Amino acid sequence: MTQTDARTGIPALLQELRGLLPDHVLVTDPAERETYACDGLAAYRVRPALVVLVESADHVAQVLRSCARHHVPFVARGSGTGLSGGALPHADGVLVVTSRLRTLHEVRAQDQRAVVDPGVVNLAVSKAAHPHGYYFAPDPSSQQICSVGGNVAENSGGAHCLKYGFTAGHVLSLEVVTPDGEQVTLGTEAPDPPGYDLLGAFVGSEGTLGVATRATLRLTRLPEEVRTCLAGFASTDEAGAATSAIIAAGIVPAAMEIMDALAIEAAEAAVSCGYPEGAGAVLVVELDGPALEVEGELEQVRRICREQRAVEFRTATDAAERAEIWRGRKSAFAAVGRISPDYIVQDGVVPRTALPEVLREMGRISADRGVRVANVFHAGDGNLHPLVLFDADEEGATGRAEEVSGMILDLCIAHGGSITGEHGVGADKARYMPRMFEPADLDTMQLLRCAFDPDGLANPGKIYPTPRMCGERPRVVHAADEPAVGGAEVF
């Protein structure tokens, strides 16, 4: 898409940046650049031509202006925990790393706001807000390391977004540098700024519209009461039915998570979480809110689980027991390493009501291909995280696992779902976008891209497989192109 010539683009750009930025922010050493070759999706590796460890928004603007002048692509990188290759560098491009932008400017509890730099780690925001009785609601499992900038770019969620929503609902304003190097503020500290919701469009755009350099976040009041319970079931069918019954009862839990037998086995092996022995599935439900409400809801959940033939039901009585229940769930991804040398973390969404059927079909695919699939999912919103297990040393195993992983996405699409609920499209799933969207849909999304990034320099190749060049499609319809409507000039 870009016509960069590595031999002229980068050297010229580098020469220019040396005059503009302090030397210590420019990483040119090949071995050092290599350490940035991948994000959380290690299957893809590309060594960036240049890495800039920016120390201010002005640095970002300088870099992007130079990139525009020399027609060099750039990729933003936060903590590099993304699981779709969103921060995969461009071989002829600049990697803009925000990890030195770690200032947490302010926490204003009375306004329920925090103002942070993009490299600030997700959990750091909640930690800073906690003494005031607040927290930052989006809680990806990677929250101890992932950055707010990455959260914004991926519109990250977490177990608790069932009730509290994704990052998009918790960002009020962003300072961004657009691909032409302009510094722009999107949104205001208060909600409903006038004009188009460019803030809403920027969140989740995976670094393809520019680089966020500061964020004003909404803080959420800590709930008065939190109750966590765990139910063991014979199979995911019963666990799924319990989930549906809880929703049908009008309860909106803070989180509702299911793990299947294989995922439980892995978690036990890794952290001995003591989940009910022999259970084919566990359901973790967390309820939060005013104490008077939570007690009633917990009773309902208990009753529903019993009705759905739970083999065991436990309620945490204190914070330690609560952490114990979550330990198995939170360790699940990493734990799978205990039962399989390699695995693919998939991320797909189906309507909640399609969960039982999709899980059964997934079971069939798994049996059919001889590829084990462990399932951990955000049951409340139908967001599946199948872990496709394989041994890369075994001949053909990697290919089979990738095939199964792709078939799972097709299942999601066939059931009216999505190819990603929170990990993003990135480099990994761009090729699936045409299966989920029509060409006209993708072209229309591209219009937004063209408004921000007409030269296609911001994270090219991500999200959209083969975007049209901006201006390639005639946007203005001319009467002459229309079927003859003789005499139309009369009016």
Next chain:
Amino acid sequence: MTIERLLAATCAVRPAGDEDAVDGVPSQVVARPASAQETSALLRTCSAHGLAVVVRGHGSKLGWGRPPERVDVVLETGAMAQLVEHSRGDLVATAGAGMPLSRLRHLLAGARHELVVDDLAVGRGTTAGGSTLGGAVATNLSGPRRLRAGPLRDLVIGVRLVLADGTVARAGGKVVKNVAGYDLGKLVTGSFGTLAVITEVTVRLHPEPSEVRQVHALVPRGRLAPVLAHLVAGQLAPHTLDLHARPGKDVRVSVGLGGGPGSTQRRADLLAAELSAPGLAGDAVAVADPERTDLQEVAPVVPGAAPRSTDEEVAGRPTLLTVTARLSGIPELVQVANDHGLTVTGSAGVGALRATLPEPTPVPAVLEAVAAVRAATTGLGGSTVVLDAPPAVKSALDPAGTWGPVPGLELMRRVKAQFDPGRTLAPGRFVGGL
């Protein structure tokens, strides 16, 4: 050939009457496409012939924003009003843009589900039908209960759009959690019909609470700040936290609670007792609320919106502002607005409110009030938009006077130029004269 005959090949068309004028700008025809395909054919023809198109649901908020520079075609969404799907187990519904919110509410009630949006234009528009779903999305309609469920932009999970060149496109989907591709649903929410015609919307639903209670308190001005601070910092998880402030009167603060049977009443009683403590409101009452007075009594800001309202200031066509501020700045905002004769209503829990000035106010006084409130909101991290006003006021304002400072305006121009380069859709109605 007349426009009517030209467009008749694309969809149902009739000549426009006086009542079809858009904020005083007369239209030539009213077109009523019955599908995205018909909308596409219509828009393509309009684009080709340079005809300006304004989308209308029930017309309840058609006066909002700037009057369009010109109108040739009013595109009515009324023939796209069907409920496409209500997926009960998924708490998701898809409906045509012309679906009236009141009808949607009725259709969802059987499952005890609701789209949590408050129709502040109840009783307005053609046949007094209130807002349509498409109109609500296009104006990012916002009411008290967004404190509970978020603004409408967070509830829209999928859209079908028709661009001015006739392209039919979809974004999002019908699952609540979905990050595949740009969120064009957010982009068109609040775009006042200037980027694309929304023909279908998929929304996230919420279960209706089993019990709803309201706690009302009349708060002396001097105590507004501590009362609001107390409520904001509380752990009540209220569904609404609204205020209604008239010049020279005590401020009425209303808290809406929703939850389980019995527990909600108990929480309301506790809150009323708490607020009645000396130093806070002094006198608060909890009331059962089968009729949703949170909508009807506390939000009489859109003319005619409140059948039971006795507010004299909503008669005629008042000047209607949206005003926003950081939470701790709301008492100051209220004071400035009240000092300039404005009545303020809205969500003190979110920081998005509306202010009204009665129609007979002389134009210079209105402009002065707008300037004063805008200066206050700018200083408080928010904004002031003149959403609606009598013609004399509107013509005294330019786009900058209507919308105030718009962060990112240049980018917005570029977005408009990409989506609607021929300025077919509601030219001039939106920020920066887009």
